[in-house]
Amino acid sequence: MPIRLPSLRNGVMFAGLAGFALMPVFTGVTGQPYILDITMRMMCLAIAAVSLNLILGFGGMISFGHAAFIGIGAYAVGIPAYYGEYSGFLQIPLAVGVSALFALITGAICLRTRGVYFIMITLAFGQMVFFTFVSIEEYGGDDGLVIDTKSEFAGLIDIEEPLALYYLILVCLVAALYLVKRIVASRFGRVIQGSKSNDDRMQAIGFNTFRYRLTCYVIAGALCGLAGALLGNFTGFISPDMIDWTRSGELIFMVVLGGAGSLFGPVLGTVVFLVLEELLSALTIYWQIIFGPVLILVVLFGRGGIDGLLSRLANAQR
Amino acid sequence: MHNAEPLISVSGLRKTFGGIVATDGVDLEVRGGEIHAVIGPNGAGKTTLIAQISGALQPDSGVIRFAGREITDLPTYERARLGLARSFQITSIFHDMSVVDNVALAVQAQDGHSYRFWRPARTDPVLVDRAMDALARVGLDGRRDDNAGKISHGERRQLEIAMALAAGPSALLLDEPTAGMGREETARMVEIIRSLKDDHAILLIEHDMDAVFALADRITVLVYGRIIASGPPQTIRADDAVRKAYLGDEVSDHAEG
Ligand SMILES: Nc1ncnc2c1ncn2[C@@H]1O[C@H](COP(=O)(O)OP(=O)(O)OP(=O)(O)O)[C@@H](O)[C@H]1O
Numbered sequence: 001m002p003i004r005l006p007s008l009r010n011g012v013m014f015a016g017l018a019g020f021a022l023m024p025v026f027t028g029v030t031g032q033p034y035i036l037d038i039t040m041r042m043m044c045l046a047i048a049a050v051s052l053n054l055i056l057g058f059g060g061m062i063s064f065g066h067a068a069f070i071g072i073g074a075y076a077v078g079i080p081a082y083y084g085e086y087s088g089f090l091q092i093p094l095a096v097g098v099s100a101l102f103a104l105i106t107g108a109i110c111l112r113t114r115g116v117y118f119i120m121i122t123l124a125f126g127q128m129v130f131f132t133f134v135s136i137e138e139y140g141g142d143d144g145l146v147i148d149t150k151s152e153f154a155g156l157i158d159i160e161e162p163l164a165l166y167y168l169i170l171v172c173l174v175a176a177l178y179l180v181k182r183i184v185a186s187r188f189g190r191v192i193q194g195s196k197s198n199d200d201r202m203q204a205i206g207f208n209t210f211r212y213r214l215t216c217y218v219i220a221g222a223l224c225g226l227a228g229a230l231l232g233n234f235t236g237f238i239s240p241d242m243i244d245w246t247r248s249g250e251l252i253f254m255v256v257l258g259g260a261g262s263l264f265g266p267v268l269g270t271v272v273f274l275v276l277e278e279l280l281s282a283l284t285i286y287w288q289i290i291f292g293p294v295l296i297l298v299v300l301f302g303r304g305g306i307d308g309l310l311s312r313l314a315n316a317q318r
Numbered sequence: 319m320h321n322a323e324p325l326i327s328v329s330g331l332r333k334t335f336g337g338i339v340a341t342d343g344v345d346l347e348v349r350g351g352e353i354h355a356v357i358g359p360n361g362a363g364k365t366t367l368i369a370q371i372s373g374a375l376q377p378d379s380g381v382i383r384f385a386g387r388e389i390t391d392l393p394t395y396e397r398a399r400l401g402l403a404r405s406f407q408i409t410s411i412f413h414d415m416s417v418v419d420n421v422a423l424a425v426q427a428q429d430g431h432s433y434r435f436w437r438p439a440r441t442d443p444v445l446v447d448r449a450m451d452a453l454a455r456v457g458l459d460g461r462r463d464d465n466a467g468k469i470s471h472g473e474r475r476q477l478e479i480a481m482a483l484a485a486g487p488s489a490l491l492l493d494e495p496t497a498g499m500g501r502e503e504t505a506r507m508v509e510i511i512r513s514l515k516d517d518h519a520i521l522l523i524e525h526d527m528d529a530v531f532a533l534a535d536r537i538t539v540l541v542y543g544r545i546i547a548s549g550p551p552q553t554i555r556a557d558d559a560v561r562k563a564y565l566g567d568e569v570s571d572h573a574e575g
């Protein structure tokens with residue numbers, strides 16, 4: 001969809017981002033630092049959801065293995081740190097680069113298929129990464145790896161300081177949103193959306209859609225690798241659990257819940273997903289029994305997710 | 319007007335689906351400035367023929383040449399880039415985009431690579447202006463901002479043609495452009511196709527015999543994947559085998575009227 005946001009959607013986006021920006025002030029006053037922690041996790045996963053939305057929402061590539069990139073990004077911070085290499089200028093490019101490379105290799109295979117086959121094969125590659133990290137005893141295997149020192153940026157910014165890390169993640173989120181906004185409206189983005197809409201026609205008018213889709217897959221993977229590097233820094237502990245196929249499923253839910261193919265939808269979806277998870281799990285240990293059906297209902301009946309709801313509201317007001 | 323060298327030339331083309339021989343040793347040529355119509359009953363293999371020329375289907379054997387170059391093994395998108403455009407029997411457009419965006423995408427396909435990630439495409443005059451030219455040629459410029467999924471069937475058929483034209487091709491493969499159209503719409507489509515004849519080689523598949531005889535310079539009759547007759551319209555109209563196999567009374571009516 002072209003990015004021509006009605007004012008209500010725009011308003012929600014700016015309010016949301018302003019909310020993130022002001023959250024530390026709020027928690028500072030009320031003295032609830034754990035809310036800050038939840039928000040940081042939220043923003044990291046929002047970047048991952050935004051990256052998934054680029055291929056899923058705009059490109060129609062339903063990847064069920066996207067969490068693999070979170071894992072790769074996180075381990076690209078954790079493994080160098082394990083050997084005493086803490087430079088963020090090495091770790092971050094490593095996270096982005098290895099993710100991009102992994103996306104290139106697996107995408108070249110996955111994108112030969114469509115529909116359910118694509119879902120299954122991305123799932124398979126995701127599980128492959130999962131079991132790879134499970135099997136490497138050196139890096140903790142099943143138990144994971146503690147990152148005792150966060151990425152260092154030559155004194156430019158000290159993310160051991162929670163607020164600095166918080167705003168670094170927020171800046172990355174805003175940058176990711178802006179990047180996706182530009183890409184989607186560009187010639188490249190038109191090709192991606194055209195290929196989702198009608199790939200046969202795209203080839204008939206002269207596009208080698210495979211290569212464009214692969215490029216898109218690599219961009220999304222790289223962006224998600226960055227999300228993983230930030231998440232690893234935030235949690236200070238990484239494990240194969242981050243890559244489990246249920247994590248990939250959760251990312252899909254976040255995107256669909258918020259509104260696949262809308263710019264800010266995935267961020268809304270992430271926020272609502274995590275808040276619901278937090279509230280329901282405090283209510284009862286059987287929270288997943290409530291949560292699951294709620295999500296399925298939204299997917300089945302809530303056309304366009306939360307974003308779709310907003311645009312219907314905006315239309316009703318006119 | 320007619321160029322000596324055929325732009326499209328097909329020889330010994332054969333394609334089977336399981337037991338069905340959909341294309342059975344077809345030889346065919348289309349020259350620049352010429353409309354070559356292919357007619358035949360349902361299931362004769364007309365769409366299958368166009369699909370092979372455009373690259374959507376791979377023939378079992380035979381050779382396809384375009385502008386003197388063999389293209390039998392080229393993928394669809396490369397044939398399109400060489401100047402071979404097609405329209406679809408079953409309308410194939412981007413339903414979730416506006417009319418002008420549909421055509422602009424076809425323009426974009428021919429305007430260098432699309433690894434351009436930053437500048438907005440929808441306001442790019444290079445794309446929009448040329449898209450509007452193509453829309454004007456089929457009389458759809460008044461619909462530019464309408465959603466392609468919402469326009470009428472006849473207009474979608476026109477959009478099909480505009481998308482094929484937007485690429486600036488030298489040859490057009492048109493698969494039943496008047497399919498499902500009313501009398502008036504068909505007449506308009508015939509005029510559109512006539513206006514394209516001078517600067518394109520056109521392979522036209524058509525069920526509407528009035529349209530065929532109004533437009534075609536040459537007619538090839540396909541039955542069960544095999545060519546049973548080929549020649550100028552008068553010859554085809556008079557051909558006994560053709561009458562028996564396919565045309566029936568329709569032609570005699572037309573000849574009288
Ligand atoms: N993908 C396919 N798989 C199997 N059989 C096919 C396929 N495509 C076409 N056929 C068969 O090949 C034959 C030719 O089909 P084709 O669509 O080319 O006919 P046509 O001349 O275009 O017919 P129509 O006038 O109805 O459009 C038919 O018998 C059809 O059933």
Ligand SMILES: [Mg+2]
Nearest residue numbers: 364365366407
């Ligand atoms: Mg057909």
